[in-house]
Each structure stands twice: as C-alpha cells, then as structure tokens.
Amino acid sequence: MTIVITGATGHLGRQVVEQLLARGVDPSTVVAAGRNEDALGKLADRGVRTARIDYSDPSTLDDAFVGADRILLISGNEVGKRSVQHKAVIDAARRVDATLVYTSAPKASTSALVLAPEHKATEGLLEGSGLTYTVLRNNWYTENYDDTIRQAASTGIILTSAGTGRVASATRRDFAEAAAVVLLSEDYAGEILELGGDEPWNVDELASAVAEVAGHEVTVNQVSTDEHVAALQGFGLDDGTAGFVAAVDANIADGLLAESDGTLSRIIGRPTTPLKQYVGELLGG
Template sequence: MSTIVTAASGQLGRLVVESLLARGAAPDSVIATSRDVSKLADLAERGVRTAELDYTRPDTIAAVIDAGDVVVLISSDAVGQRVPQHAAVIDAAKAAGAARMVYTSVLAASTSPLILAPEHKATEEHLAASGVPVTLLRNGWYTENYVGEIATARDSGVVAASVGAGRLASASRRDYAEAAAVAALDESTAGRTFELSGDHAWDFDEFAEALTTVTGRPVRYESLTPEQHAERLRGFGLDEGTVGFVVALDGNIRDGLLADTSGDLARLIGRPTTPLVEALTAATA
C-alpha cells in the first residue's frame, strides 16, 4: 500500500509529503505526484517515489493508483474546472480499488453559501457516490493567503478590505498539511468529516496589529464598502470577474462564514494551531 499525494509540487501538497515523512512514513511508501515531475526531484533524492499525475489526463492518474492505496486528493486551483478534475481522480481510485481517499474540501462545504463551496460540495457528492471510503478535511482559511498584504502594508501603512468586522479563524498551510498527513496515516479517520480552522478567529483590526509587528511600522485597517472595494480593485487593473470574486469573498468573511473555531484542527494534529503573527513571519522568512 502506498500513500499518493496529488499536486505535490504545490504549496500544500509538498507540505503534506513533508508531514508524512516527519510522522514516520517510509519515503518509499509515499508517491508524490505532479504534472511536472522535475519539480519533485528533491523529494526523489530523499527516497520518495515520484510520478506524473495530471488532473486533466485520466491516463496519468490511472497509471499511478493501485489497489489498497490511500489517495490524498489536494483540491485543484483551477476554479471553475475543479469538479471534472477531481472526478477524474475519484473515478480512477474507484477503478483501481483504492483503500481510501483524503480530500481537502472547504468549511461546511455541503451547506455553506461561501463562494468557494459549490465545487467542493459537488466533489464531496462524487466521492460519496463512488463508494470509496473517504476522510473529508474541510479546510478553513490559510493565513498565507494574506502574505501579499505584508509588502503593501509596509509601503502604505494601511490594510484595506470590505470585510467589515468579520472574523477569520485562519491557520497556517503547514497546520492543514499536517492534518492531511495524520488523516492519511490513520485508518480510523475513514468515514469522518473534520471542520478545520485556527484556534482563534481574528478581525482586521487584529490583522493590522499583526502586520505592525511583522513590518515594524504602524499599520491600520481601512474598512471599505463593497462598492469602494470594487472601485479600488478596478483601479489596480483587475478584470471584472476577479473584482467580483474578491468582493464576494470579503462579503463571505463579513458574514462570518470563515470564523468557526471547532477545534478539530488542533485535536487532529495534537497541538495548538499556528498563531497569526507567527504564521505571517514564517511565510516571509
């Protein structure tokens, strides 16, 4: 039996492989996959098996998965194309007789109005219909999603958003990766759903304080209306689709859709989640 990690050359997938090794998985029991295997050369040098796996090419998927394997399906970053891409991996896992799948979904995927939820909900439904045992990891917000704000805050002293007083229970990407490794190695997680998020839900005044610490200069939060936010984003040259997505996501945060603190993530990884300042500092190192 092997543990297969899809998209292992990506930011989350690579950390999942690292976490598997750190938790005692033998390197030759792990198969790290990517569309571009050359990006996995350093892992291969450490004894990890590598293979090509392209979500858009079912033949590459079928060539990797064997009976009894555990497949960690890292959700695709191709928004709007995720469902068929994920379905290709699920179908291949079913055909091969995989023992289990671990899927990185999103918080409350089956019921949430979060703009990111529909594709994850459809994937979860496809997983359920497949009959392959599954562990659902419904990931919340990654603190690293805001690393780009550090340079802006350092230059301007301002972090601007239309989230209002909304809160985010974020955790580091490494926290979520460790959870995926734990789930992959623990058969008892089969059939379970974990709502994963950080231990503390912070608001953007706290975020500004964190940026003040990280940048070494005073940073304040400028609260925008959705209309002001959209106009500012257009001024940066963003297309209307991207503008609409970003403003809608801030609206979701304003409505508290990413604020839940279930404690599942800390319990799964056996330690507190990474605090906001620590995660931002590590991401800039």
C-alpha cells in the same frame, strides 16, 4: 501501504509529503503526483516516487494510482473545472479501490461561500462512490494573506471589505500535518472534519499584528464590495480576480470563515500557528 499525494507540487501537497516523511514513512511508499516536473524532481531527491498527473487526463491518474492504498485528493485550482476533474480522480481511485482523503471547504454542503459549490459537488460524488473516504474541510490558509501583510508593512494600509468578520485561518503546515495524520490513521474513516485555526481573527487584529512587527501604524481602510472591486481593478487585477477577492471578503463579513471548534489542533496534537507568530516569521521579525 502506498500513499499517493495528488497536487504534490503545490504548496500544500509538498508539505504533506514532508510531514509523512517526518513521521517516519518509508519514502518508497509515497508517490508524489503533480504537473510541475521541476518540482517533482526536487521531491524525487527526497527519495519518494513521483508521477506526472493531470486531473484532466484520466490516463495519467491510472498510471499514478497503480498499487495505491490511500490517495490524498488536493482540490484543483481551476475554478469552474474542478467538479469534473475531481470526478476523474475519484473514478481512478475506485478502479484501484483506494481509500481517499479530500481537501474541501468549510461547511461545503450548506455554506454560501463563493468556493463552496464545487466542493459540495465533489463531496456528493464521494458519498456515492462506494469508497472509504475522509473529508478535510480546510478553512482559509494564513498564507493567502502574505501579499496583504507585506503591503501593509510597506504602505501602512490594509484595503478590505471584510468588515469585522473573522477568519479561522491556519497555516498550510497546520493543515498538512492534519492530512498526514489522517492518511496514516484508521480513526477518521467516513468522517467530515471541519478544520480551522484556534484563534479566529479580524482585519483590525491583522493590522495590529503587522504594526507590532513592522514598528509603525497600520490603518484599515474599510470599503464597500463595489468600491473594493473598483480599487482592485485599478491596481491591475482582471475583472474575475477582483470580483473573486471582493466576494471572499463579503463572505468573511457574513461570518462564513469564522468558526473553529478545535478539531485541527486536536488532530495535530498542538495549538495551531497564531496569527502574530506567522506575521513575525513572514516579515522576519
């Protein structure tokens, strides 16, 4: 069985490749596909096959998907272009009749989450594709808070507009393990899996975790969405990025990333990585 991992040069894709190899998959049956040629070279050193692909260039997809039995479509990172790009991947998967696994967003078909619309559109394309597929609705990656954690350890302050909203985050390794399990199993065909961390947390709990590891108090500075945007712009973020970050916090405040039913930990056969453990590892505690 040949497994193609798209986005393999990104953080999640690379870890999926590593998880497949850790499960004894023959490296010659894995195709790591992505845009970063230096990163592809490092993956090739692991014995896997590699292919340079661009979601915007269907010809590269056809070349990479030759002989593919299963394809992991890791959602693209070009907001506003992803629906079209994902369609190109789905169409290429149809041409080789491969099973497809897609990384989506929590409750993508019904959520008001700022990231949901393009994922909803992609899930609609999959539904009409005729392919066998599985949707992995990944919650937030704990790594998304790396800068926040480091800054909190340094300055003693976390700026947020998320209120008391909770985040059912998990690490990329947790999500990568789940993707590897699903790719190697027949048990999840046709399923839409809501995946999140076992212990949803809020910003006060994040501050407490950082304070414990850093050894000093960390204060949470709660502001309004407009104040958050203005502050982020003052820190040098462009208008679009500042607006996006504040919009995610508003979504968190509304509870849109708070839910987890334990599906992720059941799939990977262990508890998801606790927030405090991750903070400790990141800060070297």
